[in-house]
Amino acid sequence: MAYFLETLVSGLFAGVMYSLVAIGFVLIYKASGVFNFAQGAMLLFAALTFVTLVEKGMPFALAFIVTSLVMVAMAILIEWLVLRPLRNRDPLTLFMATLGLSYVIEGFAQLLMGMDVHMLDLGIPDVAVQVGGIYVSQFDIIASLIALTLVATLAIAFNKTRMGISLRAVAADTLAAQSIGIRLPVIWRIVWSVAGIVALVAGLVWGSRQGVQYSLSLVTLKALPVLIIGGFSSIPGAIAGGLLVGATEALADIYVGPLVNGSVSTWFAYILAVGFLLVRPAGLFGDREIERV
């Protein structure tokens, strides 16, 4: 039982880590209907930029600000070079473009900053302490707090602010949004910038776990089932989906894995997600596609 609990708890924490990555996706999807596969590459890029600056002797806070600015610059470039020429194109084309983009960003990240493994120490102890029979690390708690804060802030921003409404309006109907004076380029730049900064946060958390290196860009694949379950367009869904995926995946790995001689973590979350979709076709909190005839 204790073991079960422990697995569950550590799964939940792992889920929070997935959520951190998923949030960036949701942002862009919600505000532009683009399924941004380059999110992983952005994460890598942000984290690499950050450690490179830190290794050059920059203090953490400054490095964070500078990296954020770099991500904003990147957002502006992406809007200008990719999104604007592709506006009003079908979502699949945009998805493919973000795939192309991920090659470009990954390439640049490594071209500019090398392929070494960098150590990143955020100064948060990542050693387990026993709390009521289960091991928890301070790092997990802080990561969860970060994720929750991000989610809360972004959810409020999206639902309550003018900017949020404009973002959603653009995603719903770009032409109509333009017709009432919403400026698409501005909106896109903002969303991609915010997504870039979220990527930086996620990149730092993940990077301090596994070192900052190419593999960071692969965490996208972990975030996808989270998105499916939570709903592509729901920010709270990213958390809910993350927790669900994290917990069930951990349990499955422990209890099912041995039966099939191996770890099931590469696919389990996906199959779970498919099962989930059969019951709720737009995920837990996603907007159902509105189709009226």
Next chain:
Amino acid sequence: MTVAATSFLEIQNMEALYGQAILAVRDVSLKVEQGKIVALLGANGAGKTTTLKAVSNLLGPERGKVSRGSILWQGEPVSGLSASRLVARGVVQVLEGRHCFAQLTVEENILSGGFVRKPSRADLQRDVERIYTWFPRLKEKRKVKAGLTSGGEQQMVAIGRALMTKPSLVLLDEPSMGLAPIIVQEIFEIIRVLNSEQGVSFLLAEQNANLALRYADYGYILENGRVVLSGTAEELRAREDVQDFYLGGADLAKPH
């Protein structure tokens, strides 16, 4: 009238293309004077929508462009202004068909129209309430996602949203399409009120020529992308050819 006569919106010999090759508007010249309601009539595919989009700079997203001629808004070429700048300068278009933001609630849709002006919270709320007094039906549905409302309700949302920008010229594309007669009348009454009380001008594309000419001051008739006829509303209504073609046989035209 004399001051206002300096033209507000002026289109000169405009030609418009879609995707480099499809000629949608061949030669359109028209004028909207301040404080007037101008009707743009014509059959399906005559080029009404294209003309309106050319004015509001929304052809770009459809891969269309103005290839010849000019469009002047208060003496300034619109080509130099972005769609959003135009809105800020008082030109707003209500798109044909129900282009509302499906995933946003009715109220959010309406609110979104107010953002360009950057009003205060209180002002924004007051403006929304004003829209609700015109379209009480929308108030009932304020929390409903716009995509789930009926066709007519969506049309009202689109108009209400555009009015939120406090325009001085509204480009209204087929407002009557799919609306119940009572709503159509309401909408046209609202147009009249806005026009007379607040001096808002309208350029109105309509199939229902009969109705449009009843409210308009002036009319243009398009055929195959050309202006073939223009005149004051009374003149047009009086002409026999117009009667036959656009106002329909008397039996069908009169609602009762």
Next chain:
Amino acid sequence: EDGTGQQLYPLFTYRTGPYAPSFIPFGAGNIDYLRYINEVEGGVDGVKILVQECETAYTIERGIECYERYKNGYNGALTAAIYPHSSGLDVALTDKARIDKIPIVSPGGGQNIATDGRVFPYQYPLVFDYWSEAQIIVDYIAQQAGGYDKLKGLKIATLYHDSGYGRDTIEPLGILAKKYGFEDIQIPVPHPGEQQQTQWQQIRRANADWVFLRGWGVMTPVAIKTAARVGFPADRIIGDIWSGSEDDARPAGAVAKGYLAVSVFPPGTDYGILKTLKANILDKGKSDLKDNSKFGTVYYNYGVIEAITFVEALRTGHKKFGNRPLTAAEGQWALEHLDIDQKRIAELGAEGLISPLKTSIDNHKGETIAAKIIQWNGQSWDTRTDWIKADASLFADVIKAKAAAYAKEKGIEPRVATN
């Protein structure tokens, strides 16, 4: 360019993807040594070496493409041997290599069963192999426990990279477990290994005494970090030779202190050949390294060692066939008759870097297999033990039997060892 008169060295790279950080220094070690041979020594017995890169991204599929591209040489330069830099690819190429008659060389990796050169004429798991590694690990643990008899009841968990490379120790550990009575726990980590929470929980739950970490790339630092999170002590984890570089331990941060690893490619710059390379290549700005601090690291030195085996094989071949580029058939003969003895090692300036290597038709791996155990002190590696030799007789029968079975299945007539 024209390669006529040159010897081709098809360099299978993975400069992109998750394993690039490992490859980059060992690619550089290779290239630097060959540059040195070409530019300072004027080639191998006068024969210049043409290096052609081919990116495999550590995937088998692309590796096969690379193999196809270079198996027949390049612009007139001849192929004498191919170094796939991946055990999985090594295995995958077994059949093709037999048909095409191209030697496949995997120093420090490859398949142990191919030690039997009578059945595997084209496979060369030179220097070291993972079965021996398993043996050495068990040896070390026994040493720590106070003797082989103390192994009984111990629990040794192997956390392996789920690939051809990673799976290679399952069988020998099974055999060893039976022999010594320890409990053998095998836990796979899916590629690339950036999440290992549940695996480590399993390890803790099983109350493992030791963990044999058969990692690769990002898997290693994540393993060390995750171990710390579940409270598993670092000094009870013994890394594989590919989990034992500076880049494996350093990113894990402070918790890596005490982490152990098997070492066959000793780090350091204090060897004659490294000094030569530094003077002739590195200091002249001709090194393939971008980051000179990687000079003398585990992976760099591995690259140098690998290149030495290639060059020495060519030399062996030249003695028999004359000083000209070797064909694959000649390369195969040469690889089978390698004899790098202490004297030659001294001439090479590689004392302490490599141990003697002598191959024969019977033994494609080399006769003595040994490794040291090293420990991470937070900054660098300290050597913990002297060379621990793997007892070749232990698996000899198993290997023979397996090879024979393989030969039977494939219809291969084992060669007779006549010299």
Next chain:
Amino acid sequence: MTTLQESAPSKPLRQPALGVGTVAIITGLIAAFAVPALADDYWLSSIIIPTVIMGLAGIGLNLLMGYTGLVSIGSAAFMSIGAFSTYNLLLRAPFLPLPVVLIFAGLIAAIAGVIFGLPSLRIKGFYLGASTLGAQFLFEWLFTNFSWFSNDSQSLTISAPRLQILDYDLQSATGRYYLVIATTVLLIALAFAIVKSRVGREWMAIRDMDVAASVIGIRVARRKLLSFGISSFFLGIAGALWAFGYLGTSDAHAFNLDKSFQILFIVIIGGVATIFGNFLGAAFIVLTPILLHRLSLIIDLSFLGDQGALANLQHIIFGTIIIVLLIKEPDGLSSLGRRGVEALRSRARSSN
């Protein structure tokens, strides 16, 4: 209503198929005789064969995505099923001739396709796309975790046990080329037959507006599953050819997510809802990296420092080309071809 049924159609039934037909025959003849004679081994086995096979895989996905409007990001999984089925059938049922094995392998993939197509009855768009990743990861895992599928080979690789038809050995580059090209030609013909049939029309109807399709009586669910089945059939055979007609040796990871993305690129870049466009897309995917590599040999790029930088530069260029193509050729490369043909035709006309 009977009156409507009886009278004869007012227009000829068949559209003039002359153009397509002749082009097809000429291409076929070139493929059969000229190509193997002109191309050397390297070209044949490293460029032409993979292009053709990937084009075939593209057709597979295009039938699903371009014609039925169902997005799949897991196409490579069905290729792997085809490859592993072929391997096991050849190994375990030695009496079966190769063509029969290929068809069976396609059918096995088709069954898997139908099963993994079931979610499409409930979900759409990216949700569906993302859920097909389930197939992608599940099969990659299945074929690596259960060594039975690779006959317990230690590296979990499978290699062509025998590649022959009626004692004619197809191991050589030319032999493999003939195997690939013959299979592909047959499957292209099949693809055309399908999309021109009622089935194809109903697929497109579902793609364009599924509610309306269902309201007019199209059996939407069955048609979607059929589409998954047929698409996977093509992919399965393409997978078998990839493993044995091209690589010779393969493993489950050869059919990883990257391959699925490549197939997606082929469809989008080649042209959605086209058949021949897939081969243009495939040529792009196969040739671009090779050309970039060649280019790097010609142009002096030493200022970049090292080969790793070069690899990254190639990455960047590849990504950029993809984006540029998406921007400049919204309808895919096939429209480029169509424009070319039109230009030629109009020139021919004007010179008359």
Next chain:
Amino acid sequence: MTGLLELHDVSLSFKGVRALNALSFSVAKGEICALIGPNGAGKSSLLNVINGVYRADAGDIVFDGLRFEAIHPQKTAHLGIGRTFQHNALFRRLSVRENVLAGLSRHGNASFLENIFRLGRDGAERLGFLARAERTMSFLGLDHHAGKIVSTLPYGLQKRVDLARALVAGPKLLLLDEPMAGMNQEEKGAMSRVIREVNRVFGSTVVLIEHDVGIVLNLASHVVVLDYGRKLADGAPDEVRKNPDVIAAYLGMVH
């Protein structure tokens, strides 16, 4: 009352919105019945319930003697219910001919293998389909546009293609959702004639939603008025027009 179509206490709601509220009425075989009412009254929803796109919460429907509570849209097609849509629901990237041919799907009985390999029943089916499609297209004056992709056609023509697609299968009941929206008077007149013709020549019963009251009163023999999902009036056109409730809720002031 026995009609071709009968509704008994049909209700439908969406998250609190009552789109249909215990609605009952009957449509006689062979008549043209108009459905009018304010926007959002539930007219389109009603059509959607009848042909299975929506599932009623309560009540049942009798069509041609068959009683059902919920039905799959495909099934309704096979029963002989045809339908056009308020918002364009054509197969955008297909030609006019293909759109119309698709409308015949319910008559297809060749298996997919026969269809693909052009075996067995496919030949007859193909010829039969083409013949029927051509007839329908020429009946609606679409023959000159047969090969065009529908998304390139003007709106009015698209509406006609929609009608052709529904008509080609020979429906017993034809549900038309605002077939004349966005047309000018002349086009509306033409469309009215077509509908009357369809009703007369093919004997299809028609249920029609239309906001142009002039047209409706001219065309329909039976008018049902909905408001807030309830039936406000039901009867002959002239009665309905004079009904004060209808004037207040729908027609508005007479100008």
